[in-house]
Amino acid sequence: MVKKNVANGIKSFFLDGPAGRLEALLNQGQPDATHAALVCHPHPLFGGTMHNKVVYHAMKTLSGFGFPVLRFNFRGAGLSDGEHDRGHGEQEDVRAALNWLDSAFHLPMIFCGFSFGAATGLRVACDDERVVGLISLGTPVGVQGRAYTYKYLPDCTRPKLFVSGSLDQYGPPESLKKVVEAAPEPKEMVIVEGGDHFFEGHLPEMQSAIHAWVSRMFAPGQQAEAS
Numbered sequence: 001m002v003k004k005n006v007a008n009g010i011k012s013f014f015l016d017g018p019a020g021r022l023e024a025l026l027n028q029g030q031p032d033a034t035h036a037a038l039v040c041h042p043h044p045l046f047g048g049t050m051h052n053k054v055v056y057h058a059m060k061t062l063s064g065f066g067f068p069v070l071r072f073n074f075r076g077a078g079l080s081d082g083e084h085d086r087g088h089g090e091q092e093d094v095r096a097a098l099n100w101l102d103s104a105f106h107l108p109m110i111f112c113g114f115s116f117g118a119a120t121g122l123r124v125a126c127d128d129e130r131v132v133g134l135i136s137l138g139t140p141v142g143v144q145g146r147a148y149t150y151k152y153l154p155d156c157t158r159p160k161l162f163v164s165g166s167l168d169q170y171g172p173p174e175s176l177k178k179v180v181e182a183a184p185e186p187k188e189m190v191i192v193e194g195g196d197h198f199f200e201g202h203l204p205e206m207q208s209a210i211h212a213w214v215s216r217m218f219a220p221g222q223q224a225e226a227s
Contacts, residue, residue: 009027009028010025010026010027010028011025011026011028012024012025013026014079015072015096015097015100016096016100017075017080017081017082017092017093017096017097018089018092018093018096019075019081019082019083019085019089019092019093020075020080020081020082021079021080021081022072022073022074022075022080022081022093022096022097023050023072023073023077023078023079023080024050024070024071024072024073024097024100025050025070025071025072026068026069026070026071026104027059027063027067027068027069027070028068029063029066029067029068029069029105030066032066033065033066033067033068033105033107033220034065034066034067034107034108034218034220035065035067035107035108035109035110035132035133035218035220036067036068036069036070036101036102036104036105036107036108036109036110037059037062037063037067037068037069037070037109037110037111037112038069038070038071038094038097038098038101038109038110038111038112038121038125039055039058039059039062039069039070039071039112039113039114039117040055040071040072040074040094040097040111040112040113040114040117040118040120040121041055041071041073041074041077041114041116041117042054042055042114042115042116042117042138043115043116044073044074044076044077044084044116045084048077048115048116048117049073049077049078050071050072050073050077050078052114053198053203054114054115054137054138054198054199054203054206055071055114055117057203057206057207058112058114058135058137058206058207058210059071060207061207061210061211061214062110062112062210062214064211065214065220066220067110067220068101068104068105068107070097070100070101072093072097074090074093074117074120075089075090075093087116087119087120090116090120091120091121091123091124094120094121094124094125095124095128098111098124098125098128098130098131102130108130108131108132109128109130109131109132110131110132110133110134110135110214110218111125111131111133111134111135112134112135112136112137112210113135113136113137114137114138115137115138115139115140115170115197116140118136118137118138118139118140119139119140119148119150122134122136122150122152122153122156123152126152126153126155126156126158127152131158132158132159132218133158133159133160133161133214133217133218134156134158134159134160134161135160135161135163135210135213136160136161136162136163137163137164137199137206138163138164138165138168138170138171138197138198138199139162139164139171139176139179140170140171141170141171141172141175141176141179142170142171142175150179150182150183153179153182153183154182154183154184155184156183156184157184159186159187159217160180160183160186160187160188161187161188161189161190161209161210161213162176162179162180162187162188162189162190163189163190163192163206163209163210164176164189164190164191164192164195164197165191165192165194165195165196165197165199165202166191166192166193166194166195167194167195167196168195168196168197169196169197170197171197173191176189177189186217188213190209190213192205192206192209
């Protein structure tokens, strides 16, 4: 039976990162949680923070399973220390967040990133044996003349979900398809018809894709509606 489950409480705190403190929010989850999750935000130089709508709705879906879900601001974003490092130092921020989540809950982890958060975090999460599943939302392929490369994906054997809009201006479906084709199974690509890079007006479809994939791949004890 599918039921809605609201995670217990939200904790606001700072975790230790390699460039100083990282501002974070934790949806604390349920005592019988089967997994923990990390959600990473889009490009901070273009207004991206952990409060981004896509990040928030992804968190809501994952916390609906009873998972503890961690969000944080990359270095230089919000109240986090440090300065933007073009995705290099931010990879170490992701690693610090995964380490914190693992030490706090000792559960298998699911990584989820949106846009810059996906491109930055996937590289780290693919190499981390504690991460059992990867969700990439609005995967950027070409952004303002910069080509994001995913040369490491052919070696990434963990289950992977790619969700993008059919009108994504930073990762057109035909370009994303080439990225996904290079990745080994298990993998899935979901294209939200009519959705742009930010899934404007189509966030429920994005949530449904995450919910269905997590339910199928991990059969968590807590079952929730995408909300």
